[in-house]
Amino acid sequence: MIELINVCKYYPSKLGRQYVFNNLNFTIPGGHNIALLGKNGAGKSTLFRLLAGSEYPNQGQVTTPYNISWPVALATGVHPKMTGRENTRFIGRVNGVTDLEYYEERVKQFAELKQKYDLPVRTYSSGMRSRLAFACCIAIDFDIYLIDEAISVGDPKFRRKTKHALLNKSKTSNVIMVSHELDDVRLFCDSAILIQHGQLSFFNDLEQAIDIYEAN
């Protein structure tokens, strides 16, 4: 359960405040794998970042008893001058991983970087970078995983592995997902939140939400 209480979020601009959410009160129920659906610019990413604690509302608060991952998309917080292993340790430390050595090995295995794991990230291809970032996240036990387009990185083989890992995860913990790929959404999620005009509505049935989303 994640509670949004009186949340206001705006971005200042030359044309005044651009409100994404104004006085939003909403409870995201626990125990669901949820897809965030909405048009471009509806506020999916903003909501996502608010949930992750990457950004803070201008007013109000977001509270939850859960341990939530960071938004995995792209290579968040990965430093090009450090090796894959050092980056992993950094992320592990920040998140309070108990056994860093074990965590390092898990990530190495999952990201399939082999000996490149000990080379600076700037020598990686972009696919390898995203693989590292995704592995860093999936190797930590979170209650809720926030997944962007991260599942569409890498080659087909890695993509299959990602999906498999995520499906396994979604049995024990939950996933909140932003994706325009409805196939992915159908695979992982059982319910949805539709974002329209700064308001959220929860749908227990994913298909129902998709119908409304596509009709608009």
Next chain:
Amino acid sequence: MAQVKARAPVKVWQDVVFAIFIREIRSKFDDKVGISWAVIQPVSFIFILSFIRGRMDGGLTHTMPTFIFMMYGMIMIQLFLSTLASTATAIHRNKALFSFRQVQPLSAVMANALFEILVKVAVIIVLWVAVYFIGVEMRLDDPLMVLLMLLNVWLLAASLGLIMALAKEFVVEIDKIRNLITRPMFFISGVFFSLQDISEQYWPFLNWNPLVHSIELSRQAAYSGYQAQGVSLTYLNLTTMMLLITALIFYQLSWRQVVSR
């Protein structure tokens, strides 16, 4: 899968500052000389300049060896300038990290400030050994006072750095202004002179600057016969405290916006 432990807030801060600390070291010093350069560079700069100046008049400046006189000034100003430069850019450089809920802008500033003071401690130790070997008479009458001065300068620089790092997120030009105002600091802070050398009517142009106070007072503390004039410990302490409080208030008011940008 890797377990995550529930941590007390203090522990989270500790872990994050430590993690950023390591990250800064790894990313700043990735060539062959590595981290030793952080010490070698200021040591050689301070040593050469102090040595030349010491040789030029070859004797004493207000009862203390000119070499030591210069060294105090150089160490203080270097501590100030390098801490200011690295803390003032800390937030901007580590922007990507604020995606992690645990990382707040202040932890990046703290990690950088911590790094700078540790480097300067190493620099001071190396210089001390060097002074011992070249046989200059070295006195340290009031070591606690010297430490207090170092702490003052460090806090002063870190507070200013925090203010500028935050301001930079709202006003991009702040970096240019910082460069403009730090350039003359080297020459007006009493590194090369003492307030005693200057006639009293010109003091107001110089003694607004807390660095003049800290440098003079640290020389005074090391050589009690130095007789520093026109400087005040109270003024220095109050300035530091005011700046620190201002910086923290500014931080408290603005860090959420800074993270959002």
